[in-house]
Amino acid sequence: MFDLVPAEGVEAETKSDGKSRGETELMWSSVDLVKAGWIEKDGTGLWSITDSGRCALEEHESATELVAEARHLYQEWDALRNEDKDEQLRTIIVATSxxxxxxxxxxxxxxxxxxxxxxxxxxxxxxxxxxxxxxxxxxxxxxxxxxxxxxxxxxxxxxxxxxxxxxxxxxxxxxxxxxxxxxxxxxxxxxxxxxxxxxxxxxxxxxxxxxxxxxxxxxxxxxxxxxxxxxxxxxxxxxxxxxxxxxxxxxxxxxxxxxxxxxxxxxxxxxxxxxxxxxxxxxxxxxxxxx
Incomplete structure (x- = not known):
């Protein structure tokens, strides 16, 4: 991906793990996109856009708006996950290690x-x-x-x-x-x-x-x-x-x-x-x- 669109400026800075800042930020941002249902990862490094992801690109005019909506959908997913955890704690003893x-x-x-x-x-x-x-x-x-x-x-x-x-x-x-x-x-x-x-x-x-x-x-x-x-x-x-x-x-x-x-x-x-x-x-x- 970065071969096609090279990182520039601050994004091109190399971190202690050998990856560029832009690569690291992209990986973290991709979590929001996955939980929003917009992209899928197959576990081998291959990412693919979903039908919902294509619709999101059409609905949101700017990248800022797209990222904000992805973050909002992630937060909704996280809230549901925490509700599930709370329900589990009422019915089972959860493993701690x-x-x-x-x-x-x-x-x-x-x-x-x-x-x-x-x-x-x-x-x-x-x-x-x-x-x-x-x-x-x-x-x-x-x-x-x-x-x-x-x-x-x-x-x-x-x-x-x-x-x-x-x-x-x-x-x-x-x-x-x-x-x-x-x-x-x-x-x-x-x-x-x-x-x-x-x-x-x-x-x-x-x-x-x-x-x-x-x-x-x-x-x-x-x-x-x-x-x-x-x-x-x-x-x-x-x-x-x-x-x-x-x-x-x-x-x-x-x-x-x-x-x-x-x-x-x-x-x-x-x-x-x-x-x-x-x-x-x-x-x-x-x-x-x-x-």
Whole structure:
């Protein structure tokens, strides 16, 4: 573009990044034009004018008038964006960092596949977040706790030997769901992965941990406190109780709970069983944040 219309005067001055002042100002001005719907960028450096852009050139006689209108349309777009943000803040807890966003993206698998469709978060199309597998886990895990000596995950091997492969997969995914938001200072990526892979290894036909989950395992988003991290049995009982309650709800009830984080928190806080207070934050908030 500047080969055809060379920058002159102040616009030709070179900035510290090697670009001319005119080139930099053009790039910033183009944002207004894009949000006004007058030009499109394909991501490779190619810009193209839209039909609305051609109409704008005909409607506005001067460049000053054209730029002013583009700025006005940008401000309208920005106001709508801020309204959307305000609405989001009333219904969900917004991620504040890349680490939290990675957790949210991974947790969305459990929401979309598991809670919404009753399918496996790891193996889409396989119905495991449903009444049958949940009842199996309640029978061998919730109703028959193993308080003997030994590692929690290793003890699960014996309990999972009595259930179907779908129930084993569900248990691995529920453990993963519990681990997902935990910060790396509480439990690191290697141990998270090792725990879930061990449970998947109890299956007759193991599946793989999704890439999104592996990425989220690198950081986490909060410190659950020692109570939840050490009392794994109680934590899993709560999660299985949650899913048991979930299976009894209508589609309308499920939709309401998934659309409103505060309603979801109310559901979790109302579950029977041990209450966790991770560093002053109720256990249910960990699920709300992961959503």
């Amino acid at each position: 890349k680490e939290e966003e990675a957790v949210r993206s991974a947790a969305q698998l459990f929401v979309d596949r598991g809670l919404k469709n009753g399918e496996s978060a790891f193996a889409p199309g396989r119905e495991v977040w449903s009444r049958g597998p949940v009842d199996e886990l309640r029978a061998v895990f919730v109703d028959k706790p193993d308080f003997g000596s030994g590692d929690f995950v290793n003890k699960l091997k014996g309990q999972m030997a009595l259930v179907s492969d779908d129930a084993r997969l569900l248990m691995a995914e529920l453990v993963c769901w519990q681990l997902l938001p935990m910060g790396s200072k509480t439990i690191g990526e290697r141990k998270k992965t090792e725990r879930v892979q061990t449970l998947l290894g109890y299956m007759d036909h193991p599946v793989q941990i999704p890439v999104e989950v592996s990425k989220a395992f690198k950081s986490g988003s909060f410190n659950p406190g020692t109570a939840m991290n050490q009392n794994l049995y109680d934590a899993l009982v709560l999660i299985i109780s949650l899913l048991n309650d979930w299976c009894n709800k209508s589609s309308e009830e499920k939709g309401t709970l998934l659309e409103n984080a505060w309603a979801w928190r109310g559901l979790v806080q109302g579950l029977p069983g041990k209450s966790f207070q991770p560093n002053g934050i109720h256990w249910s908030t960990s699920f709300t944040r992961s959503r």
